[in-house]
Amino acid sequence: xxxxxxxxxxxxxxxxxxxxxxxxxxxxxxxxxxxxxxxxxxxxxxxxxxxxxxxxxxxxxxxxxxxxxxxxxxxxxxxxxxxxxxxxxxxxxxxxxxxxxxxxxxxxxxxxxxxxxxxxxxxxxxxxxxxxxxxxxxxxxxxxxxxxxxxxxxxxxxxxxxxxxxxxxxxxxxxxxxxxxxxxxxxxxxxxxxxxxxxxxxxxxxxxxxxxxxxxxxxxxxxxxxxxxxxxxxxxxxxxxxxxxxxxxxxxxxxx
Numbered sequence: 001x002x003x004x005x006x007x008x009x010x011x012x013x014x015x016x017x018x019x020x021x022x023x024x025x026x027x028x029x030x031x032x033x034x035x036x037x038x039x040x041x042x043x044x045x046x047x048x049x050x051x052x053x054x055x056x057x058x059x060x061x062x063x064x065x066x067x068x069x070x071x072x073x074x075x076x077x078x079x080x081x082x083x084x085x086x087x088x089x090x091x092x093x094x095x096x097x098x099x100x101x102x103x104x105x106x107x108x109x110x111x112x113x114x115x116x117x118x119x120x121x122x123x124x125x126x127x128x129x130x131x132x133x134x135x136x137x138x139x140x141x142x143x144x145x146x147x148x149x150x151x152x153x154x155x156x157x158x159x160x161x162x163x164x165x166x167x168x169x170x171x172x173x174x175x176x177x178x179x180x181x182x183x184x185x186x187x188x189x190x191x192x193x194x195x196x197x198x199x200x201x202x203x204x205x206x207x208x209x210x211x212x213x214x215x216x217x218x219x220x221x222x223x224x225x226x227x228x229x230x231x232x233x234x235x236x237x238x239x240x241x242x243x244x245x246x247x248x249x250x251x252x253x254x255x256x
Contacts, residue, residue, distance in 0.1 A: 027197035034104035041101030052222040063091035064158035125157035177232040206255040213251035
């Protein structure tokens with residue numbers, strides 16, 4: 001019996017031992033999203049990081065959409081499961097210090113059906129159906145009330161903005177701007193993370209993404225930002241946005 005199946009067996013047994021028919025109902029689940037850079041919590045504005053080519057950079061903005069978040073029980077597959085969120089924007093614009101960065105962005109769901117879940121399915125970006133809508137379809141506080149490109153008839157799935165110091169003068173005057181969004185970029189992933197949702201016993205699933213791993217892939221390739229053409233893209237140059245989006249889908253996962 002492998003570790004996952006053994007852990008699942010123990011979790012199911014614990015759930016059965018700790019609950020009665022009267023207690024099974026709705027529970028609370030927290031989804032926590034952490035952003036790092038080379039393993040260090042990602043802080044906006046003042047914190048200096050190092051771009052893969054060695055240039056100092058400071059991040060100004062990092063956000064992305066997740067959609068169709070679904071909990072799966074043992075044996076369930078695509079189309080099954082409990083959808084707990086249609087869409088959310090994970091936005092680190094207000095993360096100005098290490099404690100806040102380390103705490104991550106937390107989404108709480110209070111009406112999750114109690115049970116043992118073995119996987120979570122999450123969409124990176126927006127489903128085609130959501131991307132076909134527009135801000136006027138939503139209230140002002142809805143995640144889809146902004147980040148819209150009217151000229152492209154769709155939303156910006158992810159934004160990375162930073163200031164770099166390419167000439168070493170300490171001024172951070174070189175802007176990096178990457179806005180990524182297109183219907184065919186939507187990516188669904190399934191992550192195995194057994195979790196028990198119980199009444200009066202909040203559970204947590206923690207995700208992480210390292211922005212360094214978005215800017216540099218697993219083979220060590222990165223954009224040459226000494227070339228002005230590589231310092232910004234609004235989903236115009238596939239060599240840039242495709243590179244970054246592929247890296248993002250590979251960098252996003254469960255916190256280890």
